[in-house]
Amino acid sequence: MPGYSQRFGRHARRVAACLTLTASWAIVHISIAHANPVAAQQLPVTVPSIQRWTPDTGTAGFTLGTESRIVADGNSSEVAQRFAADLTRAGKPISTADTGDRPGDIVLRRGETAIPVAESYHIAITDRLTITADSPAGLVHGTQTALQWLRQRIALPGGTVEDWPDYAERGLMLDTGREFFPVDWVKARIRDAAYLRMNMLQLHLSDTQGFRLASTTHPEITSPEHYSAADLREILDYARSYGIEIVPEIDMPSHMNAILAEHPELVLRPARTTAQDAASDNTIAGGVGGKIDLTNPAAYQLISDILHEFVPQFPGRYWHLGCDEYVSDYTRYPQLSDYATKTFGPDAVPGDVIVGFANWAADIVESFGKTPRAWNDGFDHAGVLSPKPELVVQYWSSSAGGLPWFPGGRTPDEYTRAGHPILNAAFTPTYFATGGAAAALNAPPELLWVWDPRVFVNGQRLPESDRSLLRGSLVFVWCDDPTALTPEQIVTPLRARLPIMAQHLWTGTGGISYAEFLTRLANVSWP
Incomplete structure (x- = not known):
């Protein structure tokens, strides 16, 4: 076989x-024909890299606190439970709720992302961290990106992420x-x-x-x-x-x-x-x-x-x-x-x-x-x-x-x-x-x-x-x-x-050297 x-x-x-x-x-002969992955210096690194990051200097940004919750409706409750377990395992215990988001919360939403690619997701970073996707898989991907960020630091700059494979x-x-x-x-x-x-x-x-x-x-x-x-x-x-x-x-x-x-x-x-x-x-x-x-x-x-x-x-x-x-x-x-x-x-x-x-x-x-x-x-x-x-x-x-x-x-x-x-x-x-x-x-x-x-x-x-x-x-x-x-x-x-x-198939390796990639991977670490 x-x-x-x-x-x-x-x-x-x-x-x-x-x-x-x-x-x-x-x-010598294989050329990597992908555009360079989006440089997201103001965000923690992720593996694989995200496709598009647009900072918003007019927004204070998001901070995960002891009172933060994951707020999701019934369609997203299972993803919310998995995400809560992942954050708790990472030393950041968090509860879930189904209504009433407030500053400091992570909000999961099923809805249009304006990205015509399956498994895409959108993250808005304001006083809340709002992850939107039109598919369950896209919503999971968004939570895993957020998990990689929050394992590195709890404060994130304001802006938006649009991402797709x-x-x-x-x-x-x-x-x-x-x-x-x-x-x-x-x-x-x-x-x-x-x-x-x-x-x-x-x-x-x-x-x-x-x-x-x-x-x-x-x-x-x-x-x-x-x-x-x-x-x-x-x-x-x-x-x-x-x-x-x-x-x-x-x-x-x-x-x-x-x-x-x-x-x-x-x-x-x-x-x-x-x-x-x-x-x-x-x-x-x-x-x-x-x-x-x-x-x-x-x-x-x-x-x-x-x-x-x-x-x-x-x-x-x-x-x-x-x-x-x-x-x-x-x-x-x-x-x-x-x-x-x-x-x-x-x-x-x-x-x-x-x-x-x-x-x-x-x-x-x-x-x-x-x-x-x-x-x-x-x-x-x-x-x-x-x-x-x-x-x-x-x-x-x-x-x-x-x-x-x-x-x-x-x-x-x-x-x-x-x-x-x-x-x-x-x-x-x-x-x-x-x-x-x-x-x-x-x-x-x-x-x-x-x-x-x-x-x-x-x-x-x-x-x-x-x-x-x-x-x-x-x-x-x-x-x-x-x-x-x-x-x-x-x-x-x-x-x-x-x-x-994962890097090849999501955004491509682009201009990242292998040594730089290993550094990113070390920062992300394994859950």
Whole structure:
């Protein structure tokens, strides 16, 4: 899967050298095409930077006092409660009220902001601190900006802030399919993302080591370490209260080891084996592979059962199907070629099987009102079929089965020309592997800083005409070796990267040096 297959191990030393060259290329050639973030010297710094600050020297400004309250109507009461808890945790205890604001209060309002961008917000700093947004997410972002200010000082100058993100999707992916992350740890990462005005958490819920949801239709596939129905509700409710959308991923039709361990009759078997098979992630203890046999009707029934059970349990707009790293050498699986021509016509090729699967599964997802997402590499070998244009493509590799930054697969603009929304999931530098051979290839934060979200892993920059289809990016945490780092040990490298991604996707890095950014981050600190 995009979490770096074990087949990369044999290339690690050679690729490390390639990565060094790639980093040098990026530093020299990638231009950051954002305007400088608004200089807000009279305000405490924020991460990410705000878009627009207009000081008002005729206004005395706002001071948080012991009698200050957060005043919000019923539509904003949950955001107010979270904000009050955040300030109290920061050593500034504050109460909430639903009417009657007065000087010294923080006022939360739902209403028009005159900024035609989703998640925008407006802050008026007078004798009150008034945060206005036309969406719950925008209101949360406004409170987190205010939280960063008030953690630094309680007196703010008069003026107005207008703020909005440059990209629609900004956040984090956690590979809890390989390494199980406890509920409280996941909630803490939601809190980190919200503090940086991010809005998305992708949960990779199944992989070689585990299936992390409690299934009632197929209880045999649930791993000992999993999220109960109550755990899931707790995570989803917490994320919603902070404006974070959960994107669930049950990776199919590959990386299904934990599921297929109980259904070995559905494993895709090669007609010939290679020496690599024993070391690849297509084999786990007991010799059960991780790729489901898409020529077997029972495979579709099992997957349909899983999708019908779990898709409705998540309230967000998206469902991630996986669709990565199924087969690269189709000569080893002649049954897929036979199935393709019988099912999709005489001109079909084996690679059409994965596209046919994706479209079939997407129909199920869409029947629940969700939009499907998938990794890009599964579609590189297609012939007569194309993935549904509404499917969001998370583009991580350009190689059609080789090392991610090598050519050979479909390019990003091939997807956008077909109408696909696309998320830049470039292996370098958005990925962080906690262990295994791929850990040697982790891009340092400095490389992430000079990256441009419009530049994909193959070096291509989307044409400006396709810019509206570029959703944004995430920091991807992959746990190839789930024993390499504990959840707490993952926090430090994650917190080194998440603020950089937030800065890129909200206002861009502009003229800020990396050293200056680190100073700002130190001033903001973590909640």
